[in-house]
Amino acid sequence: MxxxxxxxxxxxxxxxxxxxxxxxxxxxxxxxxxxxxxxxxxxxxxxxxxxxxxxxxxxxxxxxxxxxxxxxxxxxxxxxxxxxxxxxxxxxxxxxxxxxxxxxxxxxxPIRIPVQGDAADTVLSVNDIADYARFRDLLGSKASIAIMGGGLIGCEFANDLAAAGHAVSVIDPGPWPIASLMPEQAGRQLLAPLAALGVDWRFGTSVSRVDRAASGYQLTLADGAQLQAGLVLSAVGxxxxxxxxxxxxxxxxxxxxxxxxxxxxxxxxxxxxxxxxxxxxxxxxxxxxxxxxxxxxxxxxxxxTPVVFPAMPVVVKTPAHPVAVLSVARDAVGSWQLRANSDGVKMEFLDAEQRISGFVLTGPYAAERNEMSKQVGQRALPV
Ligand SMILES: Cc1cc2nc3c(=O)[nH]c(=O)nc-3n(C[C@H](O)[C@H](O)[C@H](O)COP(=O)(O)OP(=O)(O)OC[C@H]3O[C@@H](n4cnc5c(N)ncnc54)[C@H](O)[C@@H]3O)c2cc1C
The missing domain is CATH 3.50.50.60 (FAD/NAD(P)-binding domain)
Incomplete structure (x- = not known):
């Protein structure tokens, strides 16, 4: 058989x-x-x-x-x-x-963004355990790390590395952290708590060049700024x-x-x-x-058996400011509503029928994700 x-x-x-x-x-x-x-x-x-x-x-x-x-x-x-x-x-x-x-x-x-420079091929991605072994070997006690991409994975690595004592720069062409999943008011909640750990945010720009330098790498950004880093990690999708x-x-x-x-x-x-x-x-x-x-x-x-998906929020592993998000499609009809904002935000996405079809919970509100998920309910797919 x-x-x-x-x-x-x-x-x-x-x-x-x-x-x-x-x-x-x-x-x-x-x-x-x-x-x-x-x-x-x-x-x-x-x-x-x-x-x-x-x-x-x-x-x-x-x-x-x-x-x-x-x-x-x-x-x-x-x-x-x-x-x-x-x-x-x-x-x-x-x-x-x-x-x-x-x-x-x-x-x-992992998506690789074309980058110029004599060290462009040293940019790492971490998408499996073998990548991680290589990353940890190279990380050693390097003082500064540059992360290309301020999405979910970039922010998680930024929090992990900064909490372990590395100086971290996050470079992203978008306007705020995790912009593909979260509205502005929620994304911006991550800025100060991670900056307090040592994260240097660079939004609205991208890495154009990575060149070898005496103490690691020199990055040239699209806006002309230059940064030094001991290691460059790409987390762009x-x-x-x-x-x-x-x-x-x-x-x-x-x-x-x-x-x-x-x-x-x-x-x-x-x-x-x-x-x-x-x-x-x-x-x-x-x-x-x-x-x-x-x-x-x-x-x-x-x-x-067809698959039926319940509401499945994503928990972002940024202990400096926890986040749980049930995102909505970019073209979803409706609007984000702010429900609470004390040391974080609680936001709901209301669709055209005024039903909650997405939410984002940051800081202390992240603990409410199961309760919020129940309000959104299950979604059967067309068979
Ligand atoms: C750093 C990181 C953090 C994450 N954190 C979260 C999180 O907090 N919450 C969450 O919900 N999700 C998270 N995710 C996403 C989640 O981990 C993935 O969605 C999930 O692990 C993908 O599993 P997979 O089996 O589809 O793919 P993979 O784990 O990538 O497995 C693919 C397999 O295919 C094999 N393969 C590929 N090509 C071939 C080939 N040609 N021949 C033979 N074998 C091949 C590979 O060797 C591998 O075994 C994270 C992802 C990353 C990278």
């Missing part, structure tokens, strides 16, 4: 197998991944310093133990080059692998890994297009996690992955 083959050993790949095993211990499953297959919590990459962990300390379960616990065939350090839908097989660096059904959970690549799916002729848009059953344009192929686009949205966060994994596991076990 040909196995269900899962591509990728991140949260999405492992979660769908774990959920499937709760229903079926026997169905053959193989997991193919190009990394070590060790299981770790990716969100901890941006607060590991505060947790006192290095890369090795972030591993929760070794690959071999995962394979044993889940009763799967695990192929690590194995890159998938192509999906042959006609023969239902994969071309990999470990040879051909046949599948009965295929689950694509290949994640996303992610791009879903769609190439394999696209080359196999599957429908793709920003991500691999799937329906409410996580099924792609090929009935035998599913996708979830950072690589997938559900109902027109890529949701690169833990909670959507967990809901998708539970629904998909049921479908794979024979009980067709």
């Amino acid at each position: 040909k196995p269900i083959v899962v591509l990728g050993s991140g949260l999405a790949g492992y979660s769908v197998i774990r959920e499937l095993r709760k229903r079926d211990r026997d169905i053959p499953v193989a997991l193919v991944t190009r990394d070590s297959g060790d299981y770790y919590s990716k969100p901890m990459l941006s607060n590991a310093l505060a947790q006192g962990k290095d890369a090795a300390g972030l591993v929760l379960t070794r690959a071999a133990e995962m394979a044993k616990q889940l009763g799967i065939k695990l192929l690590v350090e194995t890159e998938v080059h192509a999906i042959d839908r006609a023969s239902k097989s994969l071309d990999t660096t470990s040879g051909a692998i046949a599948y009965d059904r295929l689950v694509i959970a290949l994640g996303a690549d 992610l791009r879903p890994r769609i190439t394999l799916a696209q080359q196999a002729g599957l429908a793709v848009n920003r991500g691999i297009v799937v329906d409410a059953h996580l099924r792609s344009s090929d009935a035998a192929i599913f996708a979830l996690g950072d690589c997938a686009e559900i109902d027109g949205k890529v949701q690169p966060f833990v909670l959507p992955i967990m809901h998708a994994a539970r629904a998909l596991a049921k479908t794979l076990a024979g009980e067709e």
Whole structure:
């Protein structure tokens, strides 16, 4: 019997197998991944310093133990080059692998912004545990770190590094922190608490050049300013890994297009996690992955189950000023309303029917996220 083959050993790949095993211990499953297959919590990459962990300390379960616990065939350090839908097989660096059904959970690549200068290629991104190991090796006791990008991940790294005693500069062309998810009044709440830790904010500009300097790197910004840094970290966003799916002729848009059953344009192929686009949205966060994994596991076990997403606020790991945000689409019709503002803000997004469809809670209000989520409720997707 040909196995269900899962591509990728991140949260999405492992979660769908774990959920499937709760229903079926026997169905053959193989997991193919190009990394070590060790299981770790990716969100901890941006607060590991505060947790006192290095890369090795972030591993929760070794690959071999995962394979044993889940009763799967695990192929690590194995890159998938192509999906042959006609023969239902994969071309990999470990040879051909046949599948009965295929689950694509290949994640996303960090976006790289073109930068000039003789040290442009030293700019780091941290998107997996191997990146993190490299980052920590280079970080050492470097006094100053420049972060390209003041979004969610950039702000989390800024808080973690500044709290550990590094001087941090955050450079972002946008107008305030996490501007893609939060309205101005909420985003600006982060400015003073992180500045008090030592974060130097540079909004409305970007890094044009990174050149070698006596004590590390010299950054030249688009507005002409110059900065020195011992290390440059890029956190400007992610791009879903769609190439394999696209080359196999599957429908793709920003991500691999799937329906409410996580099924792609090929009935035998599913996708979830950072690589997938559900109902027109890529949701690169833990909670959507967990809901998708539970629904998909049921479908794979024979009980067709569409995913239903509850309100899933994102918790931003900035202990200097905690944030929980349920964002709304850029073109959402409605308006942000300020409900409270004492040492933080509580804001609600009211849609055209005056229903709460988003919120942002900062500082002390962040603790109200579960209560607020209940007010927003669940969202069934078109099947
Ligand atoms: C620093 C950081 C902090 C975060 N913090 C939060 C948070 O606080 N809350 C939250 O909700 N979300 C957070 N996220 C997002 C969340 O961690 C991700 O949405 C989630 O981990 C993605 O899981 P995934 O399995 O889809 O992808 P990944 O974990 O990227 O897994 C992809 C897998 O595919 C494999 N792969 C890729 N290409 C190939 C190939 N060609 N052949 C074989 N294998 C391949 C990779 O090796 C990997 O195993 C954070 C992300 C980052 C980077």
